[in-house]
Amino acid sequence: MAVKRIKATKDTTITNAYKANLTSRGSGSNMGASDILEVFSIYAQASTSSSELSRILIDFDIASLSSSRDAGNIPGSGSVDFYLRLFNAEHSSTTATDYTMLISAVSQSWDEGAGLDMEDYSDPGIGNGGQGATWVARKSGSFSAGSLNLDSAGTEYVQVSDADAFSFTDNSSADTAFSISAWIYIDDISADRPIMSKYTTSGDNAREWYFYAKGGGSYENLHLYLFDETNDAQIQVNTAAGTIETGQWYHVVAAYDGRGGPQAGKGISIYINGTSSTLTVGTDASYVIMRNTTAPVQIGALSYNSNYFDGQMDEVSVWSKELASYDVKEIYNEAVPNNLKKTTAYEVDDTNKLMAWWRMEWDQVIPKDTATTIYDRSNAYDGTGQNLDDADLLTSNYAGINKDNETNTGLYWIDEGGTFITGSGYNPSLYTQKFTTGVEDLEVEVTHQVEEWLNPNYTASYGFGVFLSGSYETKENSYYTKKFFGRDSQYVLKRPVLEARWDSSKQDDTSNFYLSSSRVPAAENLNTIYMYNFVRGQLKNLPDVHTVGTADRDDGIIYVSIYSGTADGSGPTGNKLQLPLGGGVADTNHTNITGGYAGSTGVYSASFAYNNKTVTSIYPVWHSGAGGVQDTEYLTSSAITVNTFDEQVIYPINTYTTSITNLQAQYSTNDQAHFRVFVRNRDWNPNIYTVASTKIESAIIPKIYYKVIRAVDEQIVINYGTGSGDQGYTKLSYDASGSYFDLDMSIYETDFSYQVSFLINEGSDYVELKDKFNFRVVDENDIPG
Numbered sequence: 001m002a003v004k005r006i007k008a009t010k011d012t013t014i015t016n017a018y019k020a021n022l023t024s025r026g027s028g029s030n031m032g033a034s035d036i037l038e039v040f041s042i043y044a045q046a047s048t049s050s051s052e053l054s055r056i057l058i059d060f061d062i063a064s065l066s067s068s069r070d071a072g073n074i075p076g077s078g079s080v081d082f083y084l085r086l087f088n089a090e091h092s093s094t095t096a097t098d099y100t101m102l103i104s105a106v107s108q109s110w111d112e113g114a115g116l117d118m119e120d121y122s123d124p125g126i127g128n129g130g131q132g133a134t135w136v137a138r139k140s141g142s143f144s145a146g147s148l149n150l151d152s153a154g155t156e157y158v159q160v161s162d163a164d165a166f167s168f169t170d171n172s173s174a175d176t177a178f179s180i181s182a183w184i185y186i187d188d189i190s191a192d193r194p195i196m197s198k199y200t201t202s203g204d205n206a207r208e209w210y211f212y213a214k215g216g217g218s219y220e221n222l223h224l225y226l227f228d229e230t231n232d233a234q235i236q237v238n239t240a241a242g243t244i245e246t247g248q249w250y251h252v253v254a255a256y257d258g259r260g261g262p263q264a265g266k267g268i269s270i271y272i273n274g275t276s277s278t279l280t281v282g283t284d285a286s287y288v289i290m291r292n293t294t295a296p297v298q299i300g301a302l303s304y305n306s307n308y309f310d311g312q313m314d315e316v317s318v319w320s321k322e323l324a325s326y327d328v329k330e331i332y333n334e335a336v337p338n339n340l341k342k343t344t345a346y347e348v349d350d351t352n353k354l355m356a357w358w359r360m361e362w363d364q365v366i367p368k369d370t371a372t373t374i375y376d377r378s379n380a381y382d383g384t385g386q387n388l389d390d391a392d393l394l395t396s397n398y399a400g401i402n403k404d405n406e407t408n409t410g411l412y413w414i415d416e417g418g419t420f421i422t423g424s425g426y427n428p429s430l431y432t433q434k435f436t437t438g439v440e441d442l443e444v445e446v447t448h449q450v451e452e453w454l455n456p457n458y459t460a461s462y463g464f465g466v467f468l469s470g471s472y473e474t475k476e477n478s479y480y481t482k483k484f485f486g487r488d489s490q491y492v493l494k495r496p497v498l499e500a501r502w503d504s505s506k507q508d509d510t511s512n513f514y515l516s517s518s519r520v521p522a523a524e525n526l527n528t529i530y531m532y533n534f535v536r537g538q539l540k541n542l543p544d545v546h547t548v549g550t551a552d553r554d555d556g557i558i559y560v561s562i563y564s565g566t567a568d569g570s571g572p573t574g575n576k577l578q579l580p581l582g583g584g585v586a587d588t589n590h591t592n593i594t595g596g597y598a599g600s601t602g603v604y605s606a607s608f609a610y611n612n613k614t615v616t617s618i619y620p621v622w623h624s625g626a627g628g629v630q631d632t633e634y635l636t637s638s639a640i641t642v643n644t645f646d647e648q649v650i651y652p653i654n655t656y657t658t659s660i661t662n663l664q665a666q667y668s669t670n671d672q673a674h675f676r677v678f679v680r681n682r683d684w685n686p687n688i689y690t691v692a693s694t695k696i697e698s699a700i701i702p703k704i705y706y707k708v709i710r711a712v713d714e715q716i717v718i719n720y721g722t723g724s725g726d727q728g729y730t731k732l733s734y735d736a737s738g739s740y741f742d743l744d745m746s747i748y749e750t751d752f753s754y755q756v757s758f759l760i761n762e763g764s765d766y767v768e769l770k771d772k773f774n775f776r777v778v779d780e781n782d783i784p785g
Contacts, residue, residue: 010112026121030132032113059463087494096479103431152310157301177258189215206293233286274332501729508735539602556597572619583607698738
């Protein structure tokens with residue numbers, strides 16, 4: 001089986017299109033139960049500059065795909081390609097032409113929903129009294145599914161190692177601007193509750209800045225300290241008493257313009273829920289600038305004097321700029337979790353930008369934060385080019401992520417229209433398809449992304465988004481409309497799939513073995529032979545030739561030695577034959593061929609060239625070692641006759657005739673059918689020998705491929721896979737008995753007949769053979785018992 005299809009587990013269409021009244025948008029609607037998926041861009045329908053978009057979300061069961069790989073049913077990375085396939089749905093509306101679609105991995109979880117209406121957008125989605133994904137992003141009042149939960153016992157806080165980027169000073173004559181932003185929820189404020197600090201008196205004094213909620217007495221307000229360690233001077237500002245209470249979420253920001261000097265406090269602003277607070281501003285004649293010290297950054301702690309946060313914290317960020325009031329209001333209105341890189345405050349140059357951002361997310365980001373690591377999502381750099389990422393993030397008694405006290409959890413998007421991966425390890429150019437006529441199916445190789453999802457270190461997969469590429473979504477032109485069949489379509493073969501393709505063919509040259517020739521390319525001089533370890537009629541792995549890593553053996557290593565003999569079956573004689581360099585032979589005149597596990601239970605293979613002109617009947621002996629004391633012999637294969645390229649008979653490839661010798665009239669969807677294909681020249685005439693023989697030999701065709709169509713409408717189910725780009729996934733295997741291939745019948749829709757045809761390649765020519773073969777697929781329960 002070289003084709004495996006993974007069916008979609010959920011899909012939906014999301015849109016911000018106008019409803020029929022052309023005044024309100026359908027962005028809060030959901031279409032998760034529709035049998036159609038739709039992509040479009042409509043320009044200037046509601047006004048001269050209005051834009052309406054529609055996108056597809058689709059997800060697959062990657063866990064089952066991983067299990068299939070673990071079970072050996074899908075090859076390892078590098079030996080299989082994955083394709084996302086969506087099938088065009090014909091419709092009566094205008095079909096756009098000449099556009100490009102982008103396929104991008106979704107970076108947060110989403111619900112499919114149960115909406116159907118794709119015309120009036122009347123079925124509500126999440127947040128609108130309905131269910132399922134919509135176009136809408138998170139807004140004010142919604143909180144994330146994850147937050148940092150800390151107590152005040154001194155055992156829970158986060159520590160980030162010292163870096164120059166957290167010292168907002170030139171250490172000579174001036175401070176530099178910075179801002180701290182966080183969402184906080186305080187359970188108890190009977191004492192000071194640190195939000196963030198770079199401030200300690202332990203050992204050498206290393207005091208720089210400290211942002212906290214002051215507790216006890218009549219305070220319950222926010223404070224920011226700046227400290228000049230050299231002059232033992234400090235600047236303090238604070239909000240009015242009673243501005244912070246327990247039991248509710250606040251968005252808090254401390255922003256400093258970096259002016260320095262005794263009046264530095266006048267350059268500080270503190271915001272609560274997007275609004276600038278009235279401050280009490282302190283001065284200090286001795287204060288000049290903050291100094292670059294070695295203090296670590298602590299989130300939720302000022303550990304040197306045993307002050308700790310009590311409650312929850314989320315979306316903590318540090319900026320190397322003073323956030324303006326409109327920046328703060330935008331961040332607040334986006335609520336949490338938000339995307340700070342989409343705000344107007346974010347800049348992409350090397351100065352004045354977001355320099356650290358800890359999201360405290362356990363479900364909505366990739367990779368997820370854990371009980372030991374909180375990832376910095378800023379991709380920022382300090383003055384030396386050091387990346388302030390998770391490698392520099394240290395945690396001390398970190399409590400982990402919880403979901404207490406949040407509302408509207410993870411069901412809204414961070415960004416309108418979906419949140420997609422466009423960063424590390426992802427190349428959008430790999431996942432595009434050009435549509436010329438507009439009615440093409442979508443078939444895009446997405447191997448790189450699927451292999452990332454299958455990597456055990458990858459934390460989550462949320463499927464793909466399919467939409468018009470950026471230039472087409474923003475173009476002053478309409479692309480209306482492209483429709484695909486959804487996973488609930490009545491047309492089973494047109495439902496979206498993630499298709500794995502690989503070359504599973506086994507080219508056993510036991511009956512097609514050739515002596516090396518200088519006329520033949522090096523690769524063609526290699527012969528591959530197979531060992532099939534049958535135990536009581538079933539293939540079994542050799543106990544000491546392991547297919548997984550072990551301490552005492554290399555994976556799947558097995559050895560073969562070649563002996564001379566005669567074709568009458570009397571067995572091998574003499575010593576091991578010396579072999580030329582190539583294939584599994586490491587050096588010239590070696591006598592052992594290194595073989596290995598062939599990817600199927602109990603099947604092993606080895607490749608080598610053979611140049612001994614005098615010995616034309618040989619016996620392979622399979623064994624466990626290179627001839628040492630522990631060498632164990634497994635099997636002596638039957639005699640192999642050595643052919644020469646001078647003896648080849650050339651037949652025109654359109655004269656072959658074929659038959660499937662074990663074809664049944666019908667198969668159930670649970671069958672893994674094994675087909676034996678007999679091939680001979682159409683003009684073959686029996687001679688005295690072949691008439692007397694009870695067995696007619698099948699011709700060995702190295703490159704023969706199969707195709708399967710549905711007979712009633714000639715819809716292609718599996719096309720000829722002949723190219724290197726798709727692993728040659730429909731190439732037939734062959735052994736001494738001829739060609740063969742397997743089919744997974746679960747792919748096919750029941751109660752239909754299907755037709756198999758064959759394509760032969762010799763040299764640069766491909767010719768489809770005339771013989772066709774039909775079978776029917778039925779439900780398992782319809783097979784007579």
